[in-house]
Amino acid sequence: MKIKDIKVFVCCPGRNFVTVKIITDDGLYGIGDATLNGRELAVVAYLEEHVIPCLIGRDAHQIEDIWQYLYKGAYWQNGAVSIAAIAAIDVALWDIKGKVANLPVYQLLGGKSRRAVTVYAHVNGETIEEVLKGLEVAIKEGYKVVRLQCTIPGTEGTYGTLGDKKNYYELQGNRPLPPEHGWSTLKYLNFIPELFKRAREKFGYDIELCHDVHSRLTPIETVQLGKMLEPYRLKFLEDAVTYENTDGYKVIRNQTSIPLALGEKFNTIWDAKPLIENQIIDFVRTAVTHGGGLTPLKKLADFALLYHVRMAPHGAPDLSPVCFMAHMHLDLWAPNFGVQEFVGFGTPELNEIFSYDAKLKDGEIYIEDSPGLGVDFNEEAAKKYPYKRSYLPVTRLEDGTLWSW
Numbered sequence: 001m002k003i004k005d006i007k008v009f010v011c012c013p014g015r016n017f018v019t020v021k022i023i024t025d026d027g028l029y030g031i032g033d034a035t036l037n038g039r040e041l042a043v044v045a046y047l048e049e050h051v052i053p054c055l056i057g058r059d060a061h062q063i064e065d066i067w068q069y070l071y072k073g074a075y076w077q078n079g080a081v082s083i084a085a086i087a088a089i090d091v092a093l094w095d096i097k098g099k100v101a102n103l104p105v106y107q108l109l110g111g112k113s114r115r116a117v118t119v120y121a122h123v124n125g126e127t128i129e130e131v132l133k134g135l136e137v138a139i140k141e142g143y144k145v146v147r148l149q150c151t152i153p154g155t156e157g158t159y160g161t162l163g164d165k166k167n168y169y170e171l172q173g174n175r176p177l178p179p180e181h182g183w184s185t186l187k188y189l190n191f192i193p194e195l196f197k198r199a200r201e202k203f204g205y206d207i208e209l210c211h212d213v214h215s216r217l218t219p220i221e222t223v224q225l226g227k228m229l230e231p232y233r234l235k236f237l238e239d240a241v242t243y244e245n246t247d248g249y250k251v252i253r254n255q256t257s258i259p260l261a262l263g264e265k266f267n268t269i270w271d272a273k274p275l276i277e278n279q280i281i282d283f284v285r286t287a288v289t290h291g292g293g294l295t296p297l298k299k300l301a302d303f304a305l306l307y308h309v310r311m312a313p314h315g316a317p318d319l320s321p322v323c324f325m326a327h328m329h330l331d332l333w334a335p336n337f338g339v340q341e342f343v344g345f346g347t348p349e350l351n352e353i354f355s356y357d358a359k360l361k362d363g364e365i366y367i368e369d370s371p372g373l374g375v376d377f378n379e380e381a382a383k384k385y386p387y388k389r390s391y392l393p394v395t396r397l398e399d400g401t402l403w404s405w
Ligand code: EZ4
Pocket: 037, 212, 214, 264, 314, 315, 316, 317, 318, 341, 392
């Protein structure tokens, strides 16, 4: 079964997505997600100029060899752009293999370890009252795990809150130049424990809660936050500090019992390795698209299992439904699955382009047993929503210093 053609599509149903379609000489096809938020066309160029010409005529069954060929074979190995390209090829090949075998991809990974995938919802608001109202709704809807984010009074454009009240998908979809947000660690640390205190006072401890710091603290500031949040028993605190200096996480780990999640920006298993083998994090957040595909993510899950680290894949709106479905298969299989981030099934425009059979019931997602990934891409519908240049915001401290967004 040879690779006959590989097509790359860029569409913007409210936000940009890069989608890859691999077609084989026996008429099968597979789909992959290559979306890298704010840098989409760099991945398209990488695929079209540097990846696709090398793959035409290769055996579509050789997923592992093709992965190694694109990774090691490039000499330059990792990097967000190249990894997103490799991931899309890898996932499309798994989709094809599932179709050939007439089995859902989770069966090829080793079968189901659970009936469905437990997800965590996002609840955010401009005030604590608004967040608590949202949490009440989420609990009523059946969610068992919820991420809470709240606007920090006196700062502009807090990460994870809606601000202009627009749909989350639209919010990230069309920014021809990067908007600038503000940040104050002092204001944040003075405010955020109160949110979790009030949530626990009102809803008790049966609902699991998470929070995303979005890499804005130093290690010792995270120790302070961790200690303040310890009484409220979070499921995890995500991305407290930027991940490059893994030694910083030792400082956090040695001084607070708050569970730590990290990894949505990891490109390879090697990024995660020291944090896992030193038992410094509890949940690894690497996404199929930004971590190189299902092939490395299976290795990552197996490695993490040895150290009691669980998988909690990134599930933000910039990961397309193709990545979402790849996560469903990974999560159903992984014996050390923890929880899946979930922001809803998206806009009507998005679902006109991508079709996938997944149902949410009581905070868990069930998928149909379709062969492959169980996702399809409508090329004609995608043409209606052409690419729009769009950036993530940047963040500055109150004195103008550039900070992590
Ligand atoms: O900022 O996916 O946990 N989720 C996140 C996301 C990321 C975006 C970046 O493209 O941190 O909202």
